Every structure is written in structure tokens, then in C-alpha cells.
Amino acid sequence: MGAFFRVCALFTIFCIPARYALAHAQDSGIKLLLPTGYYLVGGTLAVAATVLIAAAMPPRWAETLFRERVLWQGRIPRIEIITSLIGAALLAVLIWVGLTGTRDPLENLLPLTVWTLWWVALPPLCALFGNLWALINPWSGVLALTGLGRGLVTLPQAVGMMPATLLLLCFAWFENVSLSPEDPEGLARVVAGYVVFTFIASILFGWEEWSRRGECFSVFFRFIARLAPVQFARDSGAVAIRAGFPGFAVLHGAAISISGALFILLALSTVSFDGLSKTFTWLDLIGINPLQFPGRSGVALPNTLGLVWAWIVLTVAFFTSIWAGRVLARGSGVPMAGRLALTILPISLAYHAAHYVTVLLVNGQYARNAAQRLVGVEETHVTTSFLNTIEDVEKIWQFQSGAIVVGHILAVLLAHTAILAVTGNRREAVTSGAPLAILMIAYTAFGLWLLAAPTGA
Amino acid sequence: MAADEITRGTNRRTLLKGAAAIGAVAAGSQLLPGAARFAQAQSSAPIKVGFQVHRTGIGAAYGRWYDRTTKAAAKLINENGGINGRPVEIIAEDDGTDPKRGAEVIEKFANKHECDVAFGTLFSHVVIGSAPRAGELKLPYFVVSEGHHVASGMLNRYTLQPGITDVKSQVQSMAPWVADNLGKKVTMIYPDFAFGHDHRDYFSEAIERQGGNVIAKIAVPPRETSFFKYLPKIPKDTEVLYHVMVGPGVLTFVKEMGEYFGDDRPEIFGFIDSLEAVDIASPGLEFLEGSHFWEGYPRYAGPNQSEHDKFYRAAVGVDDNGASLSDPKDISTYAHMFGCWETLHILKAGMEAADYKGPKDRQALIEAVENMDVFPESQAHPQGSKLFNGRTHQAFAHQHISKVEGGKLVPVHKTSIFDTYYEDEVDYTKMSF
Structure with missing residues (x-):
């Protein structure tokens, strides 16, 4: 009978709408007062102008812009073993805090660390300073020290990066669709489970292989770190430090596989869909009153499908643009998808920064408070006034729209340079790159629209 | 509110049971600074209050202030000797502003954290999703939601809304x-x-x-x-x-x-x-x-500010403009959040009236609160006096009308409590436990 009543209760919830629904004007409301339409047009035109400028400029300019310079070569002790061990120890403590500490996700250190410091703040830091995750991940140190990470069987080449891609999809679902990803205890179990799973996979396939094709965060942060203006590379003990214009490393090195391209497209589509899923447009599409958001449990199925749908749409759009470029240029036939997918990385980072900046501004304060509690300092009250005042919301909007436009401009330049490097012919580069350039211009407009759109979730 | 208004209301609507009740509840709701500390209780184990709060989801902006107000109220209650000499422990769980998660949180309060009561949340759909589970688990559930769902008879005997009026x-x-x-x-x-x-x-x-x-x-x-x-x-x-x-x-x-x-x-x-x-x-x-x-409660402290409002603002950390003391641009949810403060004080009064010792006294707690009928304006009730209808589990209180003058809300009218009153739509006291 109890189960029957629960079913009846849930039925009641969705049939009798909440009387007191969304009643609070947030930054989305203030953004509606800003001239976001001008930004949308201006930003899109700026990216379009970049396409034209890139098409007109001499090929060597692009090459010069992204030229790499070796800053230093030499030997550095393997500190990454020590830092990884420290990372593992800290994570163990955090999991313990998640299981036994306060139940409040905005006071417990585990969700604050995972969702704010790690998932929101670490990608931009990696894009600035290189792959910090390689230093602090909890696996490489333990595996190196114990000698367990050499691998027992070979991970088939045919699967490419699909294990990492599917794991990233699971993570995106956990973050954006599951009912309570911030619950400290639930998160502790998921994190602990993933850590153990990765240890087992690394022992089985070897850390080197698994971190390149299976451990989705190692793959993600390695990709993002290719945008950094400084690159560290270790080759049998010797370290080389190279520097160049942000994104230069995208152009230097081997092309990635189709599954790698799928991974990058998924990283972009998930953050795009997270934004889209909160808009009036999406809620209306799935039959939800945007002023009466029922909570995550009420949209789990459409948002699960939406997450995959967004990935498919972006993938189809990307590969169609590559195919169209080859047809248009009647070109050399060199496969470009594995190179051009990398040029999407700045867009992915830009969406990440724009999408999560308010989370960082608010939850960053909770993280500060948690640190204050740790050291016994009196806590500072959290404020969200910057989401309710027009001057501050305008600054946030300018940052967000600026990030989207700059990300796309960099992507356009990288894509053009990547095609030039293969074809060596400006005319062919412009023709074959045109469909992708159009896609990038369209994605700029979409991104700016997304950030300005009214939200109800 | 003038005492005679309560009395007139009592006669007219048989809402109150008499002056004796007023006196008893009034005494129960007073806080005695410096009262005997926790040691006087037979058990000094804390009273565990499960705080169902919108930490994430669309209600998070309200949840932040509900959290702040709740902590301030619990701190004050503990400074004044706790409940029946026992300290109050607030155990916050995020309901994600989601009804399914809300019900899960209620289960955690009852089965995992062994809370004495559940308390707190605002959005109606979360209350409507959580209340059936609270009823099944026989866990008293004090909501601060404004919804008419409590007094409409939609919920159950374990769900009460004594600290805030409903939208009707x-x-x-x-x-x-x-x-x-x-x-x-x-x-x-x-x-x-x-x-x-x-x-x-x-x-x-x-x-x-x-x-x-x-x-x-x-x-x-x-x-x-x-x-x-x-x-x-x-x-x-x-x-x-x-x-x-x-x-x-x-x-x-x-x-x-x-x-x-x-x-x-x-x-x-x-x-x-x-x-x-x-x-x-x-x-x-x-x-x-x-x-x-x-x-619901004037955001700006006017010239007629009561001493209780002054005390309440200071305790929660809100200035005379309804903004945070730490950031004058951070405007609180002043019209609603007092409900948390007042509900916790009603919980204290109810537990003390029921001589609450543990979960076996949950029914006695519900009955004690159902027997309450007036909460006089006090430190515990800074928004003003309230009448409580034990049959419908719903409070009735003065409402305010303010005029925007010079970019501020200036109170111009305070309604009678009886302007808020409507006939009973349910009698929860006739439902079995």
C-alpha cells in the first residue's frame, strides 16, 4: 500500500502544479534588460570578420602566429609521483569528509572541491598553465610506486578513445541529469567507485594506455591543456618547455582519431546542452511550464535524451562541414577531421568559462567559507548581490560574451592554419574551411543567444 | 496586535480557547535570557531537527536566506537553554528544489539521521512531494511554504504550517x-x-x-x-x-x-x-x-519598528533596508524567511508543552501544537502576533501593504489578522495518527 500511495503522491505532484513556483528574478531577468541583441550581432560579426581576415592574410602570418619556440630543455625530477600521491591522499580525506561530514552540499568540502574547484576552476587553469591534472590525479603516483600500472592486456586499438568518450557521457549525465549529484554521501560513493574502477582498468590495460584512452578526465584535461601558451613535454627523462600563442600546441602533434573527435564534440555538446536545458525554449519544447520547473526528477528522461541528441546534432554538423569542405575544394583528400576537431577546443573552453562563471562566483564563496571553518576563522556571509544588480550582471555578461567571441575567433584562426598546414594553398584552405567556418559563426550566435536566453530551471 | 483583537476574534470565530490558553502559550513562547543551561535536562543529547533546504535548484536563492535565518534561530534557542534543556542540532539536507529528492530527504531524516522532526522547505511542489512520506514515517513535518496545500486538506496530520500564512x-x-x-x-x-x-x-x-x-x-x-x-x-x-x-x-x-x-x-x-x-x-x-x-513582513524598518524586529534583524544579520549587513546590495528574502525563525520557536514551545523526550513523543508534539492557538508578538514572533488553527494546521497573521517611495518600500497599512481568516476546509485532528 505504501508504494501505491507513493505513486499516487508523485502523480499528484506532476498533475497539481506547484502554486508557488519560480518567483525570484535572477540574473536571467536582468539580462533581458541588457542590449544582448547588439552583442549577439556584434560578436557574430566579429567572428565572421575573423574568417574573412584569415582568408585574406598571407599564409605565413598564420604560421608565424602559432609558431612554437623551445624555451628550455633539461632534466627535472619526477615530482609528478609525489604530487599525485598527495592528490590521492587528499582525495581519500575528501571522500571520508563526504561520507561523514556535514550533509549540506554547500558546506561539505567534497562537493565544493569536486564541482567548484575541480570541475569548474581546473579546466581554465589547465588552459593557462598546462596539464595540472597530470600532476594531481590520484592514480599515476600510486601505480608508479607499486609498479602495478604496466598493464596485463592490451586495450584494442580499434576502440580508440571510446572508453573515455562513454565515461565522459556518464559523467555528463551524472552532473546534469541525475537527481542529486551534489549530495556529499552520494558523491563520495560515486567518486570512490570511479577511483577504484580506474585503478582496476589501469592495472588491466596499463596507466599509460588507460589515461590516454579510458580515463575521461585525463583525456579531457590533456586536450584542454593543449590550449596553454606554455607546454611541458617529458621524453624519457628530458623535459622540453615550449611556448607560443595560446592554442599553438593544437597545431603541433599528431591528428587525433575519430573517437577523439567524438570526445571533443561531446565535451562541447554537454556544456552547451546544460545551458540549453534551462532555457524557456527547451522547457517549452518538452512541455514544461518554464515558470514552474518541477525539479530534476520531472525532466530526467527528456534531458537524458537531450544530452545524447545534442551530441549527435553537433557531431553531424561537424562531420558534414568537414565533408562539405572536401567536396567544395575538390581537394587533396587528406583527412582533416582529426586535426580540425582539435580546433574546437577553444570553443569548448569558452563555453565552459561562460557557463560556469556564476557557479564559480557563488560556490567559490562557499568553498572559501569551508576553508575559513577549517582554519578556525569566522566565516564571511555569502552574497549573490552581483546576480541582482544591473551593473554587475552587465559585467558578467560582458565576460561571458567576450569569452564566447574570443574562443570562436581563436578556433577560426586555428582551423584555418591547420588546413593551410596540410594543403599549403590559401585558396584551397579557404574553400575547404568555409563550411566549418560557417558552423563556427553559427555556434557563436547560438552561444550568445544561449547565455542571454531567459531561463526557468 | 492588541490583545482585545485576539479576544474579539476568539468570541467571533471560536478560534481560540480562551485567555488561559493565550497566557500559557505566551509564557511558553517567551525566551528567558540566561535561563538554565542544558545540564538541567535528563538527557543532554541534542534535539535533531532535519532541515530540508533548497540548497540547489530553482529555490536556491530562497534557500540561502532560509538557511541563514534557521541558523540564527537555532543559535538563539541554544544560547537560551535549548529545548527542554537540550541543545538543538540542525541537520541540513539539500532537497534540490525537487519533490522526489524532497521525499528522499524526509526518509533520511527519519531513518538515517534519526531526527526528531523535519522542518523547513518553501516550494510547494517539494512540500506536496515530501508530506506523504513524512506521514508514512510518522515524522512531524513543519513547513514554511506559504502554500494553501496544508489548510486545503491535501496533506496529513503530520504536516503543519504554524509559522507563516498561506497565499489564500x-x-x-x-x-x-x-x-x-x-x-x-x-x-x-x-x-x-x-x-x-x-x-x-x-x-x-x-x-x-x-x-x-x-x-x-x-x-x-x-x-x-x-x-x-x-x-x-x-x-x-x-x-x-x-x-x-x-x-x-x-x-x-x-x-x-x-x-x-x-x-x-x-x-x-x-x-x-x-x-x-x-x-x-x-x-x-x-x-x-x-x-x-x-x-509578508516589511523589508524596510520604518519609524514604527518594534524592538523584536530590531532584535531579529541583528540576529540574522540584516540591516534596516532588508539587506545583508556584510553586503548592502545583497537583499534578503525578508517577506518570507521569518517563517523559519518563528517555526523553530513554535517547535520549541510545542516540545516543551508536550514534555518531548524522543521520537515516541512525536504524536504528543503534534497534539501540543494543534492545541496552540495564539503566538503573541515577541522575540520569537517578530513578524507579529499569529492565530493558529489546530484543525487546519495553518497560521493566520497580519499582512502588510507598502508603497514605493524614493526607491524604498514604506509600510502604509497593516491588515487585521481576521482579514486573513477563512473557514476551515479540513479538520486534521479528526485523522488518526
Whole structure:
């Protein structure tokens, strides 16, 4: 009978709408007062102008812009073993805090660390300073020290990066669709489970292989770190430090596989869909009153499908643009998808920064408070006034729209340079790159629209 | 509220059981600074209060202030000896502003954290999703939601709302003053779903009782973010425009209303829910100057500020403008969050009246609260005196109407408690435990 009543209760919830629904004007409301339409047009035109400028400029300019310079070569002790061990120890403590500490996700250190410091703040830091995750991940140190990470069987080449891609999809679902990803205890179990799973996979396939094709965060942060203006590379003990214009490393090195391209497209589509899923447009599409958001449990199925749908749409759009470029240029036939997918990385980072900046501004304060509690300092009250005042919301909007436009401009330049490097012919580069350039211009407009759109979730 | 008003109400509505009850509850609700500390209790184990809070999801902006108010109230109660000599421990769980998660949280309170009671949440759909589980688990569930779902009889004996009035009370209590001071020909503009429909129905009925009528009802589809096409539907002979727009389009609505009307406009009346936590002096809201708002509890401390309001603001860390002491631009959800403070104090009074010792006394706690009928204005009840109807599990309280003057909300009217009262729709005391 109890189960029957629960079913009846849930039925009641969705049939009798909440009387007191969304009643609070947030930054989305203030953004509606800003001239976001001008930004949308201006930003899109700026990216379009970049396409034209890139098409007109001499090929060597692009090459010069992204030229790499070796800053230093030499030997550095393997500190990454020590830092990884420290990372593992800290994570163990955090999991313990998640299981036994306060139940409040905005006071417990585990969700604050995972969702704010790690998932929101670490990608931009990696894009600035290189792959910090390689230093602090909890696996490489333990595996190196114990000698367990050499691998027992070979991970088939045919699967490419699909294990990492599917794991990233699971993570995106956990973050954006599951009912309570911030619950400290639930998160502790998921994190602990993933850590153990990765240890087992690394022992089985070897850390080197698994971190390149299976451990989705190692793959993600390695990709993002290719945008950094400084690159560290270790080759049998010797370290080389190279520097160049942000994104230069995208152009230097081997092309990635189709599954790698799928991974990058998924990283972009998930953050795009997270934004889209909160808009009036999406809620209306799935039959939800945007002023009466029922909570995550009420949209789990459409948002699960939406997450995959967004990935498919972006993938189809990307590969169609590559195919169209080859047809248009009647070109050399060199496969470009594995190179051009990398040029999407700045867009992915830009969406990440724009999408999560308010989370960082608010939850960053909770993280500060948690640190204050740790050291016994009196806590500072959290404020969200910057989401309710027009001057501050305008600054946030300018940052967000600026990030989207700059990300796309960099992507356009990288894509053009990547095609030039293969074809060596400006005319062919412009023709074959045109469909992708159009896609990038369209994605700029979409991104700016997304950030300005009214939200109800 | 004057004591004679309570007494008159008692006679007229048989809501109260008599002066003895008033005295007993009043004494129970007083806080005695420096009272004997926790050691006097047989057990010094804490009273565990499961705090169901919107930490994430669409209610997070409210949850932040509900959390702050709850912590301040618990701190005060503990400083004054706790409940029955035992300290209060607040165990916060995030409900994600989701009904399914809300029910899970209730289960955690009952089975994992072994809480004595559950308390807290605001959004109606979370309350409606959680209350059945609280009833099944026989866990007293004190909500601070404003919804009419408690008094309508939709929930169960374990769910109570003693610390805040419901939307039906709030809306109908506005009608007498609006009819007498702003006008009797009213046009309502509201979002076209249940929230707006409730306002439409409750207010239409109430204004007709005052000899007025609603001459136009303009329902705006929820997805709209521009309102120009609806404004011409406002009849020219409208004396009062009643608006309850919510969501991100609110500010645009105000701006477009200003552009549409210019200086020639009817009187305007709204609910602060539209602009809770938003600075009334924000650019774009100038058009609201001279208009009126319902407030559950006046955001700005006026010249008639009570000592209790002064104390409450200081304890929660709110200044005279309703903003955080640590950031004058951080406007609180002042019209609602007092409900947490007051509900925790009612919980204390109820537990002490029931001589609550542990979960086996949960029924006695419910009965003790059901037997309460008045909460006099005090440090425990800074928003003002309240009448509590044990049969419907719902409180009734003074409401406020404020006028926007110089970018601030200036209180101009305080309703009688009886303006908020309506006939019983349920008698929970007849339901078995």
C-alpha cells in the first residue's frame, strides 16, 4: 500500500502544479534588460570578420602566429609521483569528509572541491598553465610506486578513445541529469567507485594506455591543456618547455582519431546542452511550464535524451562541414577531421568559462567559507548581490560574451592554419574551411543567444 | 496586535480557547535570557531537527536566506537553554528544489539521521512531494511554504504550517484596503498557470465582498518575455492594476508597463514575490514609484519598528533596508524567511508543552501544537502576533501593504489578522495518527 500511495503522491505532484513556483528574478531577468541583441550581432560579426581576415592574410602570418619556440630543455625530477600521491591522499580525506561530514552540499568540502574547484576552476587553469591534472590525479603516483600500472592486456586499438568518450557521457549525465549529484554521501560513493574502477582498468590495460584512452578526465584535461601558451613535454627523462600563442600546441602533434573527435564534440555538446536545458525554449519544447520547473526528477528522461541528441546534432554538423569542405575544394583528400576537431577546443573552453562563471562566483564563496571553518576563522556571509544588480550582471555578461567571441575567433584562426598546414594553398584552405567556418559563426550566435536566453530551471 | 483583537476574534470565530490558553502559550513562547543551561535536562543529547533546504535548484536563492535565518534561530534557542534543556542540532539536507529528492530527504531524516522532526522547505511542489512520506514515517513535518496545500486538506496530520500564512490568506486580506484606498474596478494581469489562477480566484472573490469587481482578467502565457501585446487589453476605466508576474520576465514587465502607461496610469498593486531579493531602487524599476506591494513582513524598518524586529534583524544579520549587513546590495528574502525563525520557536514551545523526550513523543508534539492557538508578538514572533488553527494546521497573521517611495518600500497599512481568516476546509485532528 505504501508504494501505491507513493505513486499516487508523485502523480499528484506532476498533475497539481506547484502554486508557488519560480518567483525570484535572477540574473536571467536582468539580462533581458541588457542590449544582448547588439552583442549577439556584434560578436557574430566579429567572428565572421575573423574568417574573412584569415582568408585574406598571407599564409605565413598564420604560421608565424602559432609558431612554437623551445624555451628550455633539461632534466627535472619526477615530482609528478609525489604530487599525485598527495592528490590521492587528499582525495581519500575528501571522500571520508563526504561520507561523514556535514550533509549540506554547500558546506561539505567534497562537493565544493569536486564541482567548484575541480570541475569548474581546473579546466581554465589547465588552459593557462598546462596539464595540472597530470600532476594531481590520484592514480599515476600510486601505480608508479607499486609498479602495478604496466598493464596485463592490451586495450584494442580499434576502440580508440571510446572508453573515455562513454565515461565522459556518464559523467555528463551524472552532473546534469541525475537527481542529486551534489549530495556529499552520494558523491563520495560515486567518486570512490570511479577511483577504484580506474585503478582496476589501469592495472588491466596499463596507466599509460588507460589515461590516454579510458580515463575521461585525463583525456579531457590533456586536450584542454593543449590550449596553454606554455607546454611541458617529458621524453624519457628530458623535459622540453615550449611556448607560443595560446592554442599553438593544437597545431603541433599528431591528428587525433575519430573517437577523439567524438570526445571533443561531446565535451562541447554537454556544456552547451546544460545551458540549453534551462532555457524557456527547451522547457517549452518538452512541455514544461518554464515558470514552474518541477525539479530534476520531472525532466530526467527528456534531458537524458537531450544530452545524447545534442551530441549527435553537433557531431553531424561537424562531420558534414568537414565533408562539405572536401567536396567544395575538390581537394587533396587528406583527412582533416582529426586535426580540425582539435580546433574546437577553444570553443569548448569558452563555453565552459561562460557557463560556469556564476557557479564559480557563488560556490567559490562557499568553498572559501569551508576553508575559513577549517582554519578556525569566522566565516564571511555569502552574497549573490552581483546576480541582482544591473551593473554587475552587465559585467558578467560582458565576460561571458567576450569569452564566447574570443574562443570562436581563436578556433577560426586555428582551423584555418591547420588546413593551410596540410594543403599549403590559401585558396584551397579557404574553400575547404568555409563550411566549418560557417558552423563556427553559427555556434557563436547560438552561444550568445544561449547565455542571454531567459531561463526557468 | 492588541490583545482585545485576539479576544474579539476568539468570541467571533471560536478560534481560540480562551485567555488561559493565550497566557500559557505566551509564557511558553517567551525566551528567558540566561535561563538554565542544558545540564538541567535528563538527557543532554541534542534535539535533531532535519532541515530540508533548497540548497540547489530553482529555490536556491530562497534557500540561502532560509538557511541563514534557521541558523540564527537555532543559535538563539541554544544560547537560551535549548529545548527542554537540550541543545538543538540542525541537520541540513539539500532537497534540490525537487519533490522526489524532497521525499528522499524526509526518509533520511527519519531513518538515517534519526531526527526528531523535519522542518523547513518553501516550494510547494517539494512540500506536496515530501508530506506523504513524512506521514508514512510518522515524522512531524513543519513547513514554511506559504502554500494553501496544508489548510486545503491535501496533506496529513503530520504536516503543519504554524509559522507563516498561506497565499489564500495573503491575497484575500489585501482586498479591503485596495477597495477602500486604490479603487474598486480592478484589472488582474497574471501568469496563466496555477499560481496566477490562485491569485485570480482568491482576489476576485475577496474584492467582490468589498463591493468591487475585477473588470478584466488578463492571463499571460508563462513563456512570454515581452508583454506589450497584453497591456492594451487593460480597460481604460481600470482603477487598480493587480499584477503577479513572476520569473525572469518580471523586470521587463515593469519596464514595458512604464513605457506603455507613461504618467497616465491606474493605481498599481503587486506582490513582492515578483521582486523578492531585488533592490527596489534598481535601474528600470523607477516606474514602480508610487505603486503598492503586499509584503509578508516589511523589508524596510520604518519609524514604527518594534524592538523584536530590531532584535531579529541583528540576529540574522540584516540591516534596516532588508539587506545583508556584510553586503548592502545583497537583499534578503525578508517577506518570507521569518517563517523559519518563528517555526523553530513554535517547535520549541510545542516540545516543551508536550514534555518531548524522543521520537515516541512525536504524536504528543503534534497534539501540543494543534492545541496552540495564539503566538503573541515577541522575540520569537517578530513578524507579529499569529492565530493558529489546530484543525487546519495553518497560521493566520497580519499582512502588510507598502508603497514605493524614493526607491524604498514604506509600510502604509497593516491588515487585521481576521482579514486573513477563512473557514476551515479540513479538520486534521479528526485523522488518526
